[in-house]
Amino acid sequence: MCLNVYGYVILTILLQAYTKNNVNMNLPTNRNGIITPTTTTSQNLSSAQPPPPPTKMRQILPTISSLKNFLPALTFLVAFATVMTVLVIHMNNTATRHHQFLVNMSRDNEFLGVAQDNPDLITYIREVHLSPAIEPHHKPLESLGPFPTEDTAYIIKLLNNKKEGTFVEAGAYSDGRVSKTEYLEKRLSWHGLLIQPEPTHYFKLKRHNRGRSQAIHACLSSTPYPKEITFHQEDHDGVKINQIHTNTIDDPDWFNTRVKCFPFYSLLLAMNISSVDLFILESGGTELQVLQTIPFDKVSIDVINVQIQANDSEKDTIKKFLTSKNYTFMQNFNNIYVFRLKHSKV
Numbered sequence: 653m654c655l656n657v658y659g660y661v662i663l664t665i666l667l668q669a670y671t672k673n674n675v676n677m678n679l680p681t682n683r684n685g686i687i688t689p690t691t692t693t694s695q696n697l698s699s700a701q702p703p704p705p706p707t708k709m710r711q712i713l714p715t716i717s718s719l720k721n722f723l724p725a726l727t728f729l730v731a732f733a734t735v736m737t738v739l740v741i742h743m744n745n746t747a748t749r750h751h752q753f754l755v756n757m758s759r760d761n762e763f764l765g766v767a768q769d770n771p772d773l774i775t776y777i778r779e780v781h782l783s784p785a786i787e788p789h790h791k792p793l794e795s796l797g798p799f800p801t802e803d804t805a806y807i808i809k810l811l812n813n814k815k816e817g818t819f820v821e822a823g824a825y826s827d828g829r830v831s832k833t834e835y836l837e838k839r840l841s842w843h844g845l846l847i848q849p850e851p852t853h854y855f856k857l858k859r860h861n862r863g864r865s866q867a868i869h870a871c872l873s874s875t876p877y878p879k880e881i882t883f884h885q886e887d888h889d890g891v892k893i894n895q896i897h898t899n900t901i902d903d904p905d906w907f908n909t910r911v912k913c914f915p916f917y918s919l920l921l922a923m924n925i926s927s928v929d930l931f932i933l934e935s936g937g938t939e940l941q942v943l944q945t946i947p948f949d950k951v952s953i954d955v956i957n958v959q960i961q962a963n964d965s966e967k968d969t970i971k972k973f974l975t976s977k978n979y980t981f982m983q984n985f986n987n988i989y990v991f992r993l994k995h996s997k998v
Contacts, residue, residue: 823934874941
């Protein structure tokens, strides 16, 4: 805006100077610069016939001619002012985005290790990380089928076809598989939270347009406080999640991504819910540690569906832990184990 004003002022000054020079260039002046008529000029003026009165067209033609002479300069000034204005606006927007990025990065580091019920942490998760589970700018992906998975069908029956329930699903749409809660949301009007740490799977998750749910690109923390991990993914051999790891020359085939991990309880607080009908847990080998972070005296989880890839000893440990939290083992489907809170109505 300022540059356009400057261009207009410069153009006005140039036009005034040009007009003044054209008017005065053939008229004699005295020592003080005042225009004085000569004798010849006076005689010619006295003997000459009065000129015909100027018409409007004669007045307009010199003006048009003058403007044509200044048209290239005018075009350059307008173009220059426009380009500079756009450049300044772009630089301001870039600086603002960079500042916001630095603020978010500093807040990420600030919240590492704080208590899982920290109010500032909860606000940060809600405002920065949670988002609707939809992707409006891409074509939605088709569902893999209208029927629930075997374990989901069992849970639906266990809950007596409950409608408008609440779920939390960790590992939704991993490795191209269908989400176990998609049927619940689309057919029984459930809503909840979808958790996916792997970037490609998270993008595909949002393309399923789960309009009744929220999504977060993060993992569940194995400690009762937030932390950050390096997410390792091989092209063909699946996905692995490890602790913080430094890339080395000996490990060139891994694609590494830094991922935030939040406690399960922190995510519930950010979602403003304290009661969950179904918790589906698939965290790549940290299932027991994730369960141990949950304050079961502060939240109510009716059914827990957990994937256990470990040995029999690990399975027994998870069963004993959930039994100590008043859960009953109900059924397993290969490596999927279903538990239900004892005081829940059957």
